[in-house]
Amino acid sequence: MSSLGDRLAAGQDPMAQALWEAHRRRQSDRLSDLRVRAPEPAMARLDPFGARTVVGLVLVAGLAVAATDPFGRLAEAFQPTLSPLAETPPPTLDVWINPPAYTGRPPMLLARAGQADGPVAAAAADSVPRRLAVPTGATLLARVNGGDAVPNLALATRGGETARPFERVAEKAYQIETAITEGTALAIRQAGDELAAWTINVLPDLKPTVSFAEPPQPTERAALMVHYNASDDYGLAGVEARIRRLESTGEPTAEDPVVLAMALPGNGLEAADAKDFHDLTPHPWAGQPVEMTLVARDEAGQEGHSEPVKLILPERLFNHPVARAIIQQRKRLITEPREKTDIAEVLMSLAARPQHYFDDVVTFLGLRLAAGRLVMNDLAPAMIAEVQSLLWDIALRVEDGEMSLAERELRELERRLMDLLAQDNPDQQELERLMDELKQAIDKYLQAMMEQMQQQLQNGDQQQAQEIDPSQMVERQDLMDMLERAREMMKAGAKDAARQLLSQLREMMENLRAGRPQMMSPEQLAAQEMMRQLQELAERQQQLMDQTYKQHQEGSPRDGRDMGQMGQMPGQPRDGRGMRPGQRPGEQGQMGDGQPRDADRGGRRGQPGTGNDATPEALARMQEQLRRQLGEFMRKLGEGLGQIPQPFGEAERAMKDATDALGRAQPGEAVGPQGDAVERLQDGAQALSEAMRQNQQANGGAAPDPNAQGQSEGDRRQDPLRDRPNQGYAVDESGVEVPAESDLQRARRIFDELRKRSGDRSRPELELDYIERLLKRF
Structure with missing residues (x-):
């Protein structure tokens, strides 16, 4: 084949050309007989294992990956670069703002590594930084992980922008912690790139405000009542009253002020509307003109002041001539301290007439001691204060005997108990001990008050033994019931509610005074006895319902894990205050441990007991007995009044339904009718009271008050020991709700x-x- 492409060498010999042509013809004729041999690849010898197929697969995969941008990928292959083979990941952020602890505000998370709102470097360029409200003094804590350069924090203020570098805490880890007191924006930058930015609004900590809700005024026992309003943007730390004595010109003296700590109804309150009571009658300034200013303080130490109020401090009015003379000399130690010798002579002359103060040896020795200290010592303020305190105790002993000591002990226990409840984790044993001592102090005070009233009546002092409205009378049992309810609230963890209830009790004690009730007419006595019988009937029906429900629980296959055990009894009605109808204010059908009272177990007035071992048959007999007593009550009511309120008939039918259910040994079906019976008895009592009032007014007489013990004329269904708005010791008007009896029992269950x-x-x-x-x- 290659001969056909050859050329003749240079020359013009015709013989040679003829021979060359003949040669080419022979080669061309042989070309038609030429045959190609089978291929014999060499790659099989070079690649016996077939690795060349892998190269082909890689080539195909590359073409598939680069299908979206084949030309760009191809161009990058011919563009050299000096960047490292592994790209450095972008930096991440963790940014927190912790408000000051006294604000009570939770921390704010601004950015967190791995979240979308973390580093702003990955955000869109048109994103608007968030606006943040930051309390002044808040702490910014930021941490940057990644990047080679040290980041910095830029804080923009009205005076310009300041930048602070981060602190290196590890390899490629940086951190900064700083307080924010001013500024309009903050940003975190690294190597010229902005990682995050926010617009901020630094909120100033405003001073607290405080004012008098009403002018300070004395109570029935001459204590000073201070009703105030206070508020702060982040919570009150304390409120106090500062009292300064005034000169005759009306200007405050240079003496140190008297500071009275006002009790708050709770900790960290942003607003409080409260009352507090302070006995300043023993103070030498009692009866003197003073100026009082309220001061509220927040956790940051800022103070807010009220407008000053001028008043005369309440003073104790003494009726015994010797006591009045002692107090007069005590006042002279304030206004005429240089006349201490003359004051001592007056005290000696009083001591020389023991027949004028019942020949009391203690009074005699006290007067002689006070006179001797005035004569033998100089005018040191400490000595004057001690003599004034001694003269005050002597005057109280001459005037009241044991009465004043009991009153002082009662006030001291009230103050200690309220202060202990204000703590975050009060000692429960100490609370129980103070509650027991307060109960004894109330008994002691009431006994001393009764003895004083009897002595005044024997002496014919009608001015002191006042006639009071029976609707304003409070029984000892009512006070004890309030204490028991407060004790249950403390056990249930409701400290603020217990404080409010005790504050109501304290105000009642402050406004308590001895007196003799007005004479009641026979109609009033009969009405009061009828209401007492009706109330007792309702209480016994309530107790029977409690025992019926217990019997139902004991026989329930659900082992008591139903809605009744953990909450309100099925079918048990409640009024608007959560009390069971017919239940006396503060009375509990059970003790705190869930066991019935002794009176409940033993029955009343000879009735069979309603213990836990009562069978449905026994409960049915007791229910039928109550129904018959209600029928007898309705018969007498019809004879005396001429009409029977409709709720009594409905109560009688409900009792009959309950008796039938108990007779069928179905205590669960009897609970609902029994609850209806209690509610109808309560409604009947209200209707009966109204009917008696209208009947008496129609006859031209004064309306009888069958509810004279503890209920007011305006709303007889309300409990005056609970529903007393705007009254109490440090009462928060924004609202601590006093739990009802049902709430306490539910909490106990x-x-x-x-x-x-x-x-x-x-x-x-x-x-x-x-x-x-x-x-x-x-």
Whole structure:
């Protein structure tokens, strides 16, 4: 084949050309007989394992990956670069703002690594930085991970922009912590790039405000009542009253002011509308003109002042001539301290006439001691104060005997108990001890008040033994019931509610005064006896309903884990205040441990007991007996009044339904009718009271007051020991709700159920841990 492409060498010999042509013809004729041999690849010898197929697969995969931008990928292959083979990841941010602890505000998370709102470097360029409200003094904590350069924090203020570098805490980890007191924007930058930015508004900590809700005024026992309003943007730390004595010109003296700490109804309140009571009658300034200013303080130490108020400090009015003379000399130690010798002579002359103060040896020795100290010592302020305190105690002993000592002990216990309840974690044993001592102090004070009233009546002092409205009378049992309710609230963890109830009790004691009730007419006595019988009937029906429900629980296959055990009894009515109808204010059908009172177990007035072992048959007999007593009551009512209010008939029918259900051994079906009977008895009592009032007015007489013990004329269905708005010791008008009896019993049932379940070790560990955390607060 290659001969056909050859050329003749240079030359013009015809013979040679003829021979060359003949040669080419022979080669061309042989070309038609030429055959190609089978291919014999060499790659099989070079690549016996077939690795060349891998190259082909890689080539195909590359073409598939680069299909979206094949030309760009191809161009990058021919463009050299000096960047490292592994790209450095972008920096991440963790940014927090912690408000000051006294604000009570939670921390604010601005950015967090791995979240969309973390580093702003990955955000769109047109994103607007968020506006933040930051309390002044808040702490900014920022951490940057990644990047080679040290980041910095830029804070923009009205005076310009300041930048602070981060602190290196590890390899490529930086951190900064700084307080924010001013500024309009902050940004975090690294190597010229802005990682995050926010617009901020630094909120100033405003001073608290405080003012008098009403002018300070004395109570019935001459204590000073201060009603104030106070508020702060982040919570009040304390309120106090500063009292300065005024000169005759009306200007404050240079003496140190008297500071009275006002009790707050709770901790960290942003607003409070409260009352507080202070006995300043023993103070030497009692009866003197003073100026009082309220001061509110927040956690930051800022103070807010009220407008000053001028007043005369309440003073004790003494009726005994010797006591009045002693107090007069005590006042002279303030206004005429240089006349201490003359004051001592007056005290000696009073001591020389023991027949004028019942020949009391203690009074004699006290007067001689006070006179001797005035004569033998100089005019040191400490000595004057001690003599004034001694003269005050002597005057109280001459005037009241044991009465004033009991009053002082009562006020001191009230103050200590309220201060202890204001603590975050009060000692429960100390609370129980103070509650027991307060109960004894109230008994002692009431006994001393009664003895004083009897002595005044024997002496014919009608001015002191005042006639008071029976509707304003309060029984000792009512006060004891309030104490028991406050004790239950403390056990249930409702400290603020217990403080409010005790504050109401304290105001009642401050306004308590001895007196003799007005004479009641026979009609009033009969009406009061009728209401007493009706109330007793309703209480016994309530007790029977409680026992019926217990019987239903004991026979329930659900082991008591129904809605009744953990909450309100099925079918048990409640009024608007959560009290059971027919229940006396503060009275409990059960003690705090869930057991019935002794009176409940033993019955009343010869009635069979209603213990836990009562069978449905026994309960049916007791229910039928109550129904018959109601029928007898309705018969007498019809004879005396001429009409029977409709609720009594409905109560009688409900009792009959309950008797039928108990007769069928179905206590669960009897609870609902029994609750209806209690509610109808309550409605009947209200209707009966109104009917008596209208009947007496129609006859031209004064309306009888069958509810004279503890209820007011305006709203007889309200409990005056609970529903007393705008009254109490440090009452928060924004609202601490005093739990009703049903709430306390429900809390006690829940607490008992939690203790029961905590002892069941077969329950899951997670549930037991949760129950344990719930029980810790108790």
